[in-house]
Each structure stands twice: as structure tokens, then as C-alpha cells.
Amino acid sequence: MSKKNKYYVVWEGRQKGIFDTWSAAEAQVKGYAGAKYMAFESLEAARAAFAGNPHEHIGRKPKADSRPGAADAATPKADSRLGAAGAATPRADSPRRILSNSPIWDSYSVDAACSGNPGVLEYRCVHTRSREIVFARGPYDAGTNNVGEFLALVEILALCVKKHDPRPIYTDSKIALAWLRDKKANPKNPERLNPLLLERLARAEAWLASHSYPNQVLKWDTEAWGENPADYGRK
RNA sequence: ACAU
DNA sequence: GGATGT
Ligand SMILES: [Mg+2]
Ligand SMILES: [Mg+2]
Numbered sequence: 596m597s598k599k600n601k602y603y604v605v606w607e608g609r610q611k612g613i614f615d616t617w618s619a620a621e622a623q624v625k626g627y628a629g630a631k632y633m634a635f636e637s638l639e640a641a642r643a644a645f646a647g648n649p650h651e652h653i654g655r656k657p658k659a660d661s662r663p664g665a666a667d668a669a670t671p672k673a674d675s676r677l678g679a680a681g682a683a684t685p686r687a688d689s690p691r692r693i694l695s696n697s698p699i700w701d702s703y704s705v706d707a708a709c710s711g712n713p714g715v716l717e718y719r720c721v722h723t724r725s726r727e728i729v730f731a732r733g734p735y736d737a738g739t740n741n742v743g744e745f746l747a748l749v750e751i752l753a754l755c756v757k758k759h760d761p762r763p764i765y766t767d768s769k770i771a772l773a774w775l776r777d778k779k780a781n782p783k784n785p786e787r788l789n790p791l792l793l794e795r796l797a798r799a800e801a802w803l804a805s806h807s808y809p810n811q812v813l814k815w816d817t818e819a820w821g822e823n824p825a826d827y828g829r830k
Numbered sequence: 831a832c833a834u
Numbered sequence: 835g836g837a838t839g840t
Binding site: 706707709712740741744767768769770771772773814817830 | 832833
Binding site: 770 | 836837838839840
């Protein structure tokens with residue numbers, strides 16, 4: 596009997612994704628409190644599940660296959676603390692993660708670094724895949740991390756508009772994303788900021804108020820992907 | 831809590 | 835350990 600290969604969705608674990616062997620999946624969830632994972636009979640089902648909410652699958656009855664005589668149950672599993680009892684499905688090929696969320700490599704990434712916060716600020720933009728530096732600013736006295744993250748974001752947006760470059764832009768800063776959404780920076784102590792930076796914030800806000808842009812601005816998933824390519828590597 |  | 839922010 597050819598044991599059908601299963602597909603293991605890991606929503607919550609060391610590495611998230613879809614794995615095609617239990618051993619690969621187990622490595623992500625064994626001893627990992629709060630792990631959420633489940634086996635599926637088809638890659639299609641696994642893809643759909645991974646894209647969705649674990650709660651809609653874990654502990655629910657497996658979806659019946661429409662075709663008669665097709666494979667039946669998926670095996671629901673939840674919570675590694677109960678002790679994973681997954682039976683192995685050995686394969687000839689090597690265990691691998693066959694699907695995971697991954698960055699759009701043809702994109703830009705921005706980051707800021709502050710020596711002290713507030714402190715001496717630098718920020719820059721690179722191409723995500725090549726790490727080629729698009730621009731680098733600073734050092735500036737009396738800056739903050741968030742000011743740098745935001746200025747970098749708006750500068751690459753303006754450059755993209757000028758160049759008609761619609762590629763996505765990554766930032767790891769929730770704050771910069773919020774300020775961008777609001778088209779408004781919100782430094783808590785503007786009076787302590789370098790006046791040059793204050794002026795740049797004003798210009799950035801003015802630019803946002805008067806322009807639109809085609810680029811998606813996306814959150815860099817540092818936990819999954821490691822440090823953003825624009826990172827300064829000083830932490 | 832989350833992200834820097 | 836400290837700070838910037840939602
Ligand atoms: Mg950053
Ligand atoms: Mg960084």
C-alpha cells in the first residue's frame with residue numbers, strides 16, 4: 596500500500612510553513628509550547644489551511660473528499676505539550692519545507708540605526724536581494740530610531756515615484772508604518788530633535804500629503820526572515 | 831503586549 | 835540595563 600504522503604502545516608512553531616515529512620514538521624513543534632500544526636492529505640488542503648486560521652482546522656473533523664474512494668481522514672493534532680505522537684512517514688527524499696511565506700526579493704528595504712536613543716542617527720535604503728545601497732543618510736545628532744525609520748521610508752517612496760518604480764518596500768518598523776498610514780510623524784519630544792530632522796519630518800509629511808505612490812509598503816518579518824537587509828548589524 |  | 839513608539 597503506497598502510504599500517501601501527508602503535508603504538515605505548521606502555523607506556530609520554530610519555523611512556520613508546510614513540510615512534507617513528519618520528521619521535518621516535528622523539529623519545528625516538538626517541545627515548543629503553543630505549537631499549532633496539523634497533517635493534511637493534499638497539498639491543496641494544506642495550502643488553504645496554512646493561509647487561514649489554525650482554529651478553523653485544529654480539532655475539527657477532517658474535510659471529506661468529494662471523490663468516492665479517496666483518502667479519508669487528516670489527522671488533527673494540537674499542542675505539543677500533550678506529547679507529539681506523530682507516526683513517521685519515511686520518504687526517500689530529504690525532509691524539506693515546501694512552502695513558507697518569504698520576502699519579495701525584488702524590492703527595497705529600509706532601516707535606521709541610532710547610537711543612543713535619542714542619539715546619533717543614520718538611516719538607509721538597500722535593494723532587498725542585492726543589498727546594493729540606494730541611499731544612506733547621516734549621521735545626525737539628536738535623532739530617534741522612529742524618526743529615522745520614517746524618513747527612510749518616505750525618501751524611498753519619493754524616489755520611487757520620481758523613477759516610476761513600483762517595487763514593494765519593506766520596513767521592520769511598526770511605528771514607521773503607522774506614521775505613514777497617518778501621513779503624520781508623532782515624535783514625543785520634538786523639541787529635543789535635531790532641527791534638521793524636524794524639518795525633514797515636515798517635508799516628508801508635506802510630500803505624503805501631496806503625492807500618491809504605487810508601491811506596497813510591507814512589514815519585514817524579522818522573526819521569520821532574520822534581520823532586514825538594510826540593517827546596520829550593530830545590535 | 832507588540833515592533834524597533 | 836536604557837530609550838522610542840502604537
Ligand atoms: Mg529597524
Ligand atoms: Mg536594524
